[in-house]
Amino acid sequence: MQGNIFIIGLGLIGGSIALSIKKSYPDVKIIGYDVDPNITHQAKILKVIDHEENSLQHGAENADFIIISIPVVETEKMIERISHFQLKENVIVTDTASTKKSIINKAAILTEKGICFIGGHPMAGSHKSGVTAAREHLFENAFYILSSVSKISNERINDLKQLLNGTNAKFLELSADEHDKMTGILSHFPHIIAASLVGQARSYQAEYPLLSRLAAGGFRDITRIASSNPSMWADITIRNKQVLLSLLTEWNQDMENIRSIIEQDDYEKIFQFFVQAKTYRDELPVHTKGVLHSFYDLYVDVPDYPGIISEITGYLAEERISITNIRILEMREDIYGVLRISFQNAEDRENAKKCLENRTSYELFIQ
Ligand SMILES: NC(=O)c1ccc[n+]([C@@H]2O[C@H](COP(=O)([O-])OP(=O)(O)OC[C@H]3O[C@@H](n4cnc5c(N)ncnc54)[C@H](O)[C@@H]3O)[C@@H](O)[C@H]2O)c1
Numbered sequence: 209m210q211g212n213i214f215i216i217g218l219g220l221i222g223g224s225i226a227l228s229i230k231k232s233y234p235d236v237k238i239i240g241y242d243v244d245p246n247i248t249h250q251a252k253i254l255k256v257i258d259h260e261e262n263s264l265q266h267g268a269e270n271a272d273f274i275i276i277s278i279p280v281v282e283t284e285k286m287i288e289r290i291s292h293f294q295l296k297e298n299v300i301v302t303d304t305a306s307t308k309k310s311i312i313n314k315a316a317i318l319t320e321k322g323i324c325f326i327g328g329h330p331m332a333g334s335h336k337s338g339v340t341a342a343r344e345h346l347f348e349n350a351f352y353i354l355s356s357v358s359k360i361s362n363e364r365i366n367d368l369k370q371l372l373n374g375t376n377a378k379f380l381e382l383s384a385d386e387h388d389k390m391t392g393i394l395s396h397f398p399h400i401i402a403a404s405l406v407g408q409a410r411s412y413q414a415e416y417p418l419l420s421r422l423a424a425g426g427f428r429d430i431t432r433i434a435s436s437n438p439s440m441w442a443d444i445t446i447r448n449k450q451v452l453l454s455l456l457t458e459w460n461q462d463m464e465n466i467r468s469i470i471e472q473d474d475y476e477k478i479f480q481f482f483v484q485a486k487t488y489r490d491e492l493p494v495h496t497k498g499v500l501h502s503f504y505d506l507y508v509d510v511p512d513y514p515g516i517i518s519e520i521t522g523y524l525a526e527e528r529i530s531i532t533n534i535r536i537l538e539m540r541e542d543i544y545g546v547l548r549i550s551f552q553n554a555e556d557r558e559n560a561k562k563c564l565e566n567r568t569s570y571e572l573f574i575q
């Protein structure tokens with residue numbers, strides 16, 4: 209791989225892409241630009257990029273690949289801006305935004321000028337943002353969706369896939385409509401529900417001051433994504449409006465049905481409601497592959513007392529099981545905390561699980 213890679217937007221996604229490209233092509237030159245020069249500088253210090261660029265035009269005009277990794281509405285504006293520059297004839301421009309239709313429509317401005325634009329969306333991320341959260345392995349085993357304005361040659365698509373092969377993601381080509389519908393169902397709508405659940409709890413906080421401290425595993429799991437960047441999600445919601453409105457209508461209908469079976473004490477229907485959800489959820493590939501498993505994490509519910517980490521690592525060390533990371537995710541006051549232990553592979557994690565099952569009575573789980 210040769211040439212200049214120009215990354216616009218050095219946050220969680222732009223930074224993670226930069227790191228994954230560097231992993232597969234250590235000699236390639238990664239040039240970074242962020243609207244905030246302090247972030248560009250921080251990315252250089254963190255070795256996420258090789259070179260800080262403070263001129264958007266200079267960076268874009270000298271690039272062989274341009275990766276735009278900024279919020280959805282900003283991405284549209286950026287496509288417009290760079291379309292006025294003298295880009296290299298063979299440059300490939302791509303983005304990482306979470307919606308595709310409005311961006312693909314906007315990118316016609318580039319393709320009409322003969323510039324190749326391939327829309328992209330790595331289907332992995334986090335509720336965290338910013339360059340400090342960037343990780344080389346973020347996209348491992350995740351789907352990476354590609355969508356184009358018009359028919360792009362396989363050769364150009366392969367050039368982009370080759371550049372991004374360090375992501376270890378699985379590429380999938382979808383139309384912008386298919387993309388926005390499916391991500392609406394699986395990602396955008398769930399973020400609205402998570403935020404709404406948190407909103408419901410918040411509305412009872414004054415009446416029940418203990419509420420926030422009682423929030424346990426279930427509430428935590430289903431609302432993690434409510435901690436995501438609000439401006440990113442406002443953009444996504446606005447740009448996937450029609451899909452989200454139709455999902456909301458269906459959801460309201462579904463809630464009405466559930467209200468009705470609860471009102472009627474219809475045990476069998478209530479039971480079937482949960483059975484159907486469990487059956488489909490248990491079959492989702494998220495259980496056997498995908499980004500969650502690529503980190504080979506094991507979670508341990510542990511009591512909060514000094515020395516708990518060394519106790520756990522001690523058991524693993526005695527059985528010569530290596531760990532790559534260990535972290536306390538949360539300590540619920542005076543009760544339990546969750547320890548996340550990461551392993552290099554599934555076998556190490558399995559051995560660790562057996563080891564801790566034999567030696568402790570702590571609850572263990574793999575998400
Ligand atoms: N966070 C996720 O889980 C996730 C996953 C996949 C895709 N995405 C998409 O990727 C894009 C980036 O998301 P992120 O999570 O990296 O956000 P982020 O907030 O971590 O980073 C965005 C960066 O873009 C910069 N920026 C904003 N406007 C800019 C502009 N006009 N010019 C240059 N830089 C600008 C910001 O300063 C920031 O450093 C978004 O479109 C998002 O929808 C996010």
Ligand SMILES: O=C(O)C(=O)C[C@]1(C(=O)O)C=C[C@@H](O)C=C1
Pocket residue numbers: 305306330331332333334335336394395396433436
């Ligand atoms: O894991 C998370 O926190 C995410 O929200 C990641 C997530 C998702 O909804 O799955 C969010 C937005 C992206 O466009 C792709 C992935």
